[in-house]
Amino acid sequence: MDLKPDREMTAMTNDGPVPVAPLMSMFDPIYIGIDEFGQPVYTSVIYRNLLAGGEPGGGKSGLLNAICGHAAMCLDTSLVLFDGKRVELGPWQPIADEFVVGGMDHAISVLERLQKVLDNRYEWLAHLIDFGSVRRKIVPTDNVRVILTVIDELALYSATYGTKLQQERFVVLLRDLVARGRAAAMPVVVATQRPSHDIIPTSLRDLFGYRAAFRCTTPNSSNIVLGNGWAEQGYNAQDISPENQGQAYLLTEGGTPQKVKVCYLSDDNINDLAKHAKWIRKPMSGGVA
Numbered sequence: 049m050d051l052k053p054d055r056e057m058t059a060m061t062n063d064g065p066v067p068v069a070p071l072m073s074m075f076d077p078i079y080i081g082i083d084e085f086g087q088p089v090y091t092s093v094i095y096r097n098l099l100a101g102g103e104p105g106g107g108k109s110g111l112l113n114a115i116c117g118h119a120a121m122c123l124d125t126s127l128v129l130f131d132g133k134r135v136e137l138g139p140w141q142p143i144a145d146e147f148v149v150g151g152m153d154h155a156i157s158v159l160e161r162l163q164k165v166l167d168n169r170y171e172w173l174a175h176l177i178d179f180g181s182v183r184r185k186i187v188p189t190d191n192v193r194v195i196l197t198v199i200d201e202l203a204l205y206s207a208t209y210g211t212k213l214q215q216e217r218f219v220v221l222l223r224d225l226v227a228r229g230r231a232a233a234m235p236v237v238v239a240t241q242r243p244s245h246d247i248i249p250t251s252l253r254d255l256f257g258y259r260a261a262f263r264c265t266t267p268n269s270s271n272i273v274l275g276n277g278w279a280e281q282g283y284n285a286q287d288i289s290p291e292n293q294g295q296a297y298l299l300t301e302g303g304t305p306q307k308v309k310v311c312y313l314s315d316d317n318i319n320d321l322a323k324h325a326k327w328i329r330k331p332m333s334g335g336v337a
């Protein structure tokens with residue numbers, strides 16, 4: 049890996065600074081588990097949005113934690129976390145730029161701020177043309193932070209907490225982030241038990257290019273997560289055993305769904321990773337922008 053000097057981590061020893069580990073980037077592939085043949089499966093959420101659905105206890109939060117774990121190790125990435133249940137993403141709170149629990153005013157104000165950042169990034173991209181460079185998306189060499197937004201249990205914000213007006217405002221802002229965030233290095237990962245139209249309008253659901261279907265109770269529910277017709281073609285998340293938590297069909301853009309057993313991070317694993325992430329993110333000179 050070609051590390052730039054400003055991304056190299058060192059620890060002080062009696063013999064002076066020694067390199068401790070290469071740092072990761074959100075532009076690197078994310079390890080999320082193994083396939084049916086035991087082979088590693090990697091995915092990427094940069095320039096992508098991912099929607100995970102499936103019955104309670106299917107393993108959606110496990111996937112979200114695997115992605116957060118990768119993001120936490122990336123100094124080029126800020127995390128914005130919505131965790132209506134407080135405990136699923138809680139360990140990442142100390143390193144998150146924002147951690148939203150149940151308050152709809154807070155949830156909406158965070159999305160409004162993200163929208164402002166989005167506007168600024170598009171304006172910056174548009175201005176590059178003045179310098180003779182036509183670019184449609186942010187690239188790693190721009191040294192612009194990736195802002196990863198993760199929402200665990202969308203339904204709490206789109207259909208449960210707050211007033212109807214607040215829920216609608218939340219969905220409108222989220223739709224904008226999902227629609228425009230990809231090119232601006234602001235990907236979105238969302239989990240919900242059932243992404244039916246009363247929870248997530250079809251116009252928003254269809255913007256998620258990547259889907260992960262954990263066990264569903266009906267072929268129809270599986271189709272709602274993966275997209276119409278996949279269950280009839282043999283990719284039916286109802287077939288996943290209830291005992292096989294963490295098993296999912298992963299659909300990435302343009303492909304066919306792939307069976308993945310998501311890697312599971314125990315609470316201890318997550319706490320250790322979060323502690324390390326906090327350490328590597330401590331203020332230091334020469335960090336990335």
Ligand SMILES: Nc1ncnc2c1ncn2[C@@H]1O[C@H](COP(=O)(O)OP(=O)(O)OP(=O)(O)O)[C@@H](O)[C@H]1O
Nearest residue numbers: 103104105106107108109110241293294310311312
């Ligand atoms: N990849 C995995 N491997 C093994 N066990 C897993 C895996 N993922 C989840 N589990 C088990 O299933 C339990 C429930 O998982 P998880 O909380 O991720 O489900 P969920 O789909 O997010 O549920 P909910 O919708 O209620 O939030 C975990 O506490 C763990 O015991």
